[in-house]
Amino acid sequence: MPLRVNNLRLSIEEPEGNLSLHLARALGVTPADVGHWRVLRKSLDVRDKRQLQFVYNFAVEVHDEQRIAPHRAGGAQSPVQIEPYDDPPFTMPEPGKEPLPGRPVVVGSGPAGLVCGYFLALHGYRPIVLERGTPVNERIHDVQRFDAGGAFHPESNYLFGEGGAGTFSDGKLTCRGTGPDVMRVLELFAECKGQQIGKPDIITYHRPHLGSNRLPAVVKAIRRKIIAHGGEVRFHTKVEDLQCDEQGMRGVETSSGLIATPLVVLAIGHSARDTYEMLARRAVPMTAKPFQFGVRVEHPQTLINSVQYGPKHAAYEDQLGNADYSLVAHGEHDLFTFCMCAGGHIIPSVSQEGYFCTNGMSLSKRDSPFANSGLVVTVPVEAFEGTDVLAGMRLQERYEKKAFELGKGAYSVPTQRGVDFVKDRMTKVIPPGSYPRGKLSADLREVLPPLVAKAVKHGLMQMDRRWHGRFLPDAVLTGPETRGSSPVRIDRDSQSRESPGVRGLYPIGEGAGYAGGIVSAAVDGLRTARAIIQRYAQVEG
Ligand SMILES: Cc1cc2nc3c(=O)[nH]c(=O)nc-3n(C[C@H](O)[C@H](O)[C@H](O)COP(=O)(O)OP(=O)(O)OC[C@H]3O[C@@H](n4cnc5c(N)ncnc54)[C@H](O)[C@@H]3O)c2cc1C
Incomplete structure (x- = not known):
């Protein structure tokens, strides 16, 4: 044994x-x-x-x-x-008996949609994956142009396009869950990461990291596998409406015409606000849920290395690379670090013209001189300033619009030193940082709901005490950070994974409120593929 x-x-x-x-x-x-x-x-x-x-x-x-x-x-x-050692093996069921009178459609090619599409294709269900954005090679150019000061592309940006938010994410493949499904997803990513063999290995290292430069290859390789197994991936195809009746799904109206289908997997991510509105109009059952809101903090990476690795940090930097950290400050509303990017870059993680928010990423070498991290608070539903199901989304929009205005409509990032934020004063000289489109001194309270601003102030001081006075002096805050998680859940049955309101509709991934990162979204896609396979016979013809 x-x-x-x-x-x-x-x-x-x-x-x-x-x-x-x-x-x-x-x-x-x-x-x-x-x-x-x-x-x-x-x-x-x-x-x-x-x-x-x-x-x-x-x-x-x-x-x-x-x-x-x-x-x-x-x-x-x-x-x-x-x-x-008795870990259960990874298994998939035999195809079910219920006939599926048409090919399944997967909406969205983020980690959830791609992995769901891959397993459906592998098991003979010939899915059609629809993506509103561009293929990843085009998308890389659109994002680089935007970073360099160019125009914003509403369908090809940090959030929309092949690979979804996952493509330009930091590529940390951490996941709270364990077990054979998580391992199968990591194996799929490892299989797809091509020539650039990563060290330490993403399957065994507890903080596996790919970096934004490696993710496009992974995404493309999964697309090719879907196609090789009989599936299809269509870009520039936005789902604009659902066609359904009392029997369930009939089809999807897209920007390229109607596609008839009895089964739709909805893997739209947490930023497709127009799609959320369409679902609300169609009375698809959804529930408002708490989500994370805050700022992004940036420090010189050498400071983080010295705090984490101690006096011998220079030697360890060579051996271990740049250090990361994770902190929680307890209070009326806890403030916690989120998506920490060692040797990373702060980016304009925007998916709508006229709105602004931040996020962070890094390349596989994690070699920028800056370390950034989200510092976020979970905003409860009662603080949404509205009672409709999309009230959380409107709260995000209100503050993102304000941030866009503060950034003079040029996607400059509102910025304030940490010490100035806790002392309620403006920053006179902004230290250098990684954000590509320029910084503007601002009072960040203007882009934060009051409960978030209060928790950030309280939490920053607590984190500084934890680091013996080393967290705050060099901390530079930017924001707002609004897209840590979805403000809405698209309801589904816990066993069948189907919407209770529309037969044949399967909401999955982060946008539906069932995942909080690349791997968990991908695992949700895998498990939904399993539920579909177990129920339906393979698609004929
Ligand atoms: C900058 C950044 C850094 C991140 N870093 C990490 C990290 O290091 N580790 C980690 O685990 N997570 C990270 N995340 C979060 C991670 O990327 C997401 O949790 C994950 O991508 C969610 O996967 P998803 O498939 O549910 O949705 P998404 O990846 O958001 O994909 C949704 C897709 O659906 C498409 N779509 C939306 N609406 C429609 C429509 N109507 N018709 C057709 N297509 C549509 C979108 O274009 C998009 O491609 C990061 C996110 C960002 C933005």
Whole structure:
């Protein structure tokens, strides 16, 4: 029986070539007794700055298990835990019996839509994936032009286009969930990341990261797989309306005409406000939900390295790359870090002309001299200043519009030093930073709901105390950061994953309120494909 060995701690200076020797020692056997082994997970522990450690979990076969019995008996005292490795395997069901009288349509090619489309195609359901934006190669040019000061493209930007918000995201492949579905998604991404082999490996490292420069290749490779398995991907095709009756879905009206279909997977992300409005008009069941709102903070990366890695940080930078961090400040409304981008860039994460908000990304090398992170508060539904289902979206819009105006309609970013924000004064000299389209000194309170502004002020001071006075002095705030999560949930049945209001409609991913990142959106896509496969027979013809 294979074993799982957890929590084997080694100095980061220890060569990886010695792992099998350490594994044998931990098991109390000779190296010859150790059979096939692999790293399940590798994480970095920076709590003791004198001795940073990698922490490993392994799956291992031992030739003669009897030999390790005494060690296992005494395992409670040892930091290393040894237990049977019995993770369930990844499975997909046999196709169901219910006939599906037409090809399924997947709306949106973000991680949720692409992965759902991939598994439907792989299992013979010939999906048609519709994307309002452009193929990723065109999209790269549109985004670069916008960053360089060019015009905003409403259908090809940081949020819309092939790969969705995932394409120009930071590419951190972290996910709270575990298990075979998460592993299958990571394996699919690893399989698709082509020639640029990433280290540390995205399947085992606890903070896997691809970077915005690698994501386009992944996205393209998944598209090619969908097509190779009989699916289709159509760009410049925005779904503008649903055609449904009491029997359920009949088709979708798109910017390129009507497509008849009995089954629609809605993977629209959290920024397709026109599509949310259409769903509300069609009375598709939706519920307002809390979402995250705040600012983006930027520091010099060397400061973060020194705080996280300690006095030997320069040596560790060479070995480990730039450091990240995660903080929570408790208060009436907690303030927490979100989407921290080591060696990253602040970007205009905009999907509508005349509105402005920030987000962050980094390239695979994480080599910009700046570190940025969202600092966000979860805004409860009661604070939405409205009672309709889209009240949260209107709250986002109100402050994003204000931010656009403050940025003089040129997508310059409203900026304030952290020390000035907590002292309620304007910033006179803005320090250098990574934002590409120019910064303007502003009172950030103007772009934050009062409860968020209060939590940011309180939280900044608490974070500064936690870092012994090193968080605040160099912190530069920009914002607003409004698109951390969806302000609305598109309801669905927890078992069938189908909308309770429209038969054949399957809301998935972040925009529907069932995911909060690349991997969780992709896993939601996979699980919805599984539910569809289990229920329906393969599409004929
Ligand atoms: C700058 C940035 C950095 C991020 N960094 C990370 C990170 O490091 N790690 C992480 O886990 N997450 C990150 N995220 C979040 C992550 O990108 C999202 O959680 C994820 O992409 C959500 O996937 P999705 O498929 O649900 O939706 P999306 O990725 O938003 O995709 C939705 C797609 O649907 C399309 N669409 C919308 N409406 C229509 C319509 N009517 N017709 C046709 N097509 C339509 C859109 O064009 C889009 O392509 C980041 C996000 C941003 C913006």
